[in-house]
Amino acid sequence: MLIAEAVQVLDRLFPKGMQQDYDACGFQCGRTSKDLQGIMVGLDVNEGMIQEAEQRGCNLLVTHHPLLFHPLRNLGEGTRVERLVHLLLEKGMSAYAAHTNLDAMPNGVNGVLADNWGLLNRQPLEALKVSLMQLVVYVPLAHAETLRSALFASGAGALGNYGEASFGVQGTGTFKPLEGANPYLGSLNLREVVEEIRLEVVLEPWKTQQVLEAMRRAHPYEEVPYQLISLEQSAPAYGLGMVGDLPRPMQVYELLNLIAKTLGCPLRHSHIVAHTIIMQSTISRIALCGGAGADLWSKAKAAGAQVYLTSEIKHHHFLDAGDELLLVEAGHAETEIPVIERVQAIIQPFFSTFAILQTSIQQNPAQYFSLRNENHGS
Numbered sequence: 001m002l003i004a005e006a007v008q009v010l011d012r013l014f015p016k017g018m019q020q021d022y023d024a025c026g027f028q029c030g031r032t033s034k035d036l037q038g039i040m041v042g043l044d045v046n047e048g049m050i051q052e053a054e055q056r057g058c059n060l061l062v063t064h065h066p067l068l069f070h071p072l073r074n075l076g077e078g079t080r081v082e083r084l085v086h087l088l089l090e091k092g093m094s095a096y097a098a099h100t101n102l103d104a105m106p107n108g109v110n111g112v113l114a115d116n117w118g119l120l121n122r123q124p125l126e127a128l129k130v131s132l133m134q135l136v137v138y139v140p141l142a143h144a145e146t147l148r149s150a151l152f153a154s155g156a157g158a159l160g161n162y163g164e165a166s167f168g169v170q171g172t173g174t175f176k177p178l179e180g181a182n183p184y185l186g187s188l189n190l191r192e193v194v195e196e197i198r199l200e201v202v203l204e205p206w207k208t209q210q211v212l213e214a215m216r217r218a219h220p221y222e223e224v225p226y227q228l229i230s231l232e233q234s235a236p237a238y239g240l241g242m243v244g245d246l247p248r249p250m251q252v253y254e255l256l257n258l259i260a261k262t263l264g265c266p267l268r269h270s271h272i273v274a275h276t277i278i279m280q281s282t283i284s285r286i287a288l289c290g291g292a293g294a295d296l297w298s299k300a301k302a303a304g305a306q307v308y309l310t311s312e313i314k315h316h317h318f319l320d321a322g323d324e325l326l327l328v329e330a331g332h333a334e335t336e337i338p339v340i341e342r343v344q345a346i347i348q349p350f351f352s353t354f355a356i357l358q359t360s361i362q363q364n365p366a367q368y369f370s371l372r373n374e375n376h377g378s
Contacts, residue, residue, distance in 0.1 A: 001351075003060055003094050004032035006039070009350050010062065014098035014105070017206030018128060018238060023100045024066045029085055030094025036060060039351065041343045042359035043336060045095055049359045050087055056357055059093045062343065064109070064336055066097035102339065103240055104128055107346075109290035109339045110242035113309075116262045116338065117286070118247045124239025125287055125299040132202045132233045137215060137226040138173055140185070144197040147218045154214035156203040160236055167200045173225075184220045204235050241289035241296045241310075243303040249282040252307075256328065259309060263334040283307050283326075290335040301325045311335055333364035 007027050019025040038058035042049050045067040053061060067084060077083055088095055102108040106122075114122055135156060139147045151157060152164045159165045173196040177183040186192030203211050208228070216224055250258070286307040287300035293310035294317050300308035301324060308325055311332040321327050340358055348356045 001036045001354075002032065003030065003034050003036050006036045006060060006351070007032060007094075007096060010096055010098070010347070012210055013346055013350065014101050015204075015206030016101060017130070017204075018101035018104040020100040024069055025097055025099050025101045028066060028068050028095040028097055029088060030060075031089075031092070032094065034059065034092060034094075036354065038354055038357065039347060040357045040359055041340055041347070042361065043333060043340060043363040044365075045084055045088070046361065047084065047087065048361035050084070050091060050093065052359055052361055053093065053357075054091055058357060059091075061088075061093060061095045062347065063095065063097055064099060064102060064339060064343070066099050067095050098343065100240075102343070103290065104238045106237050107342065109336055110240075110288055112338045112342045113288050113290055113335065114242050114244055117258065119242070119244030119286070120247060122242055122244040123236070123303075125241030125243055125289065125296050125303060127234055127236050127239040130205055130235050130238075132231045132235055133205050133208060134200060134202050134229040134231055135211060135215070135226060136198060136200050136229065137219070137224065138196045138198055139219060139221075141170065141195045141197055143218075143220050144168060144199060147215065148199060148201075150214045150218035151199075151201050151211060154211045155207040156201040156211045156214075158204075158237070159202060165202065168197045170195065170197055172196070182222055184222060202231065202233070204238070241287060241293055241299065243285065243287040243300060243305050245285050246283065249284045251282055252326065255283050255286070255307065259328065259330060263330050263338070265331050265334045281306070288335075290339065291332055297321055297325065297327060309335070331364075331366065333366065337363050 011026060014025065016026045036059065038056065039060045039062055040049065040053045040056065040058040041062045043063060044065045045061055045063050049061060053059070067081060072082065075082055075085060077086065103110065105111065137147070148166055157163060157165045173194045174191055175186070176191045177186050177188050179188065181188065185194060215226065283306045285305050286309065287303055287305035288309040289296050292312040294313045297308050297317055306326060307328060309328045309330055311329055313327050313329045318327055340363070344356050344358050
């Protein structure tokens with residue numbers, strides 16, 4: 001397999017159509033014409049990860065944070081990013097990023113956090129502003145079920161908490177094969193009349209290519225008659241942040257200790273603002289956004305959350321939240337590192353002859369130190 005082929009697989013697993021407009025997801029740098037040797041996943045491309053990948057035989061790095069987030073006006077050696085690009089190219093490696101598209105996936109950054117705490121009745125805090133597509137395709141009656149199953153397998157037919165949704169109506173189709181045609185049914189220059197089904201399914205726009213490819217493979221006609229229609233209906237399962245209900249109500253400190261233990265950030269290192277009214281109550285509904293999601297606090301409040309967990313909360317966010325929402329800042333890397341294992345699990349089934357490795361290099365650039373009072377030994 002070439003790296004270019006691996007990138008095509010990754011683009012389907014982490015569709016760039018879900019990224020925010022400011023982002024730079026997908027292939028970052030490297031020679032895609034090289035043979036793929038192995039894949040290593042991590043949070044950020046850094047020198048240690050590149051060295052480890054070389055030692056373990058990997059030449060494609062898949063990270064959550066893009067190495068090339070801001071455009072490079074030149075490629076010297078003056079910045080960390082420039083030096084890392086040079087090092088990647090010198091080692092014959094390539095880099096790929098799944099960033100805000102991974103944030104928006106239900107099983108991505110926020111889905112992993114929600115899984116850790118067993119959240120129920122989940123929904124995004126801010127749904128993606130995209131319109132669903134409707135595929136209308138005409139198929140002979142005898143092939144309708146084969147085509148329908150192929151469309152479902154390619155990702156079409158999802159509506160919220162329902163899958164394999166479609167509509168079909170039977171009718172009569174006509175066509176005349178002209179010179180040069182190789183018809184599945186009928187003869188050249190004679191009109192053919194066929195009992196057909198008009199089959200309709202919805203799909204997210206980033207699945208269009210794979211669904212159309214599946215349609216063409218499963219359809220018996222040489223020229224497939226179909227339409228793609230943009231709908232006003234949105235894709236409610238995809239978006240930034242997540243809100244849900246705890247499996248059982250919890251005391252505030254019990255929840256905070258659970259968060260700290262799960263994310264590996266001692267409670268003393270978390271920045272927590274609390275008001276008496278909240279601290280004396282139990283928590284049943286929480287919202288979260290891995291990484292920098294402080295600006296979504298008002299959506300967490302509107303969604304009925306009592307606690308909002310994210311990182312990079314500013315002073316004015318604490319002030320604006322008042323005594324109606326408990327803000328918990330757990331750290332940027334702490335809230336995103338858990339997704340690395342999920343990325344590894346998502347990728348592995350599609351690369352059965354390659355081991356998808358997770359970097360062992362420290363992924364959190366912020367380290368905490370306890371100050372010891374030498375006089376008192378405390």
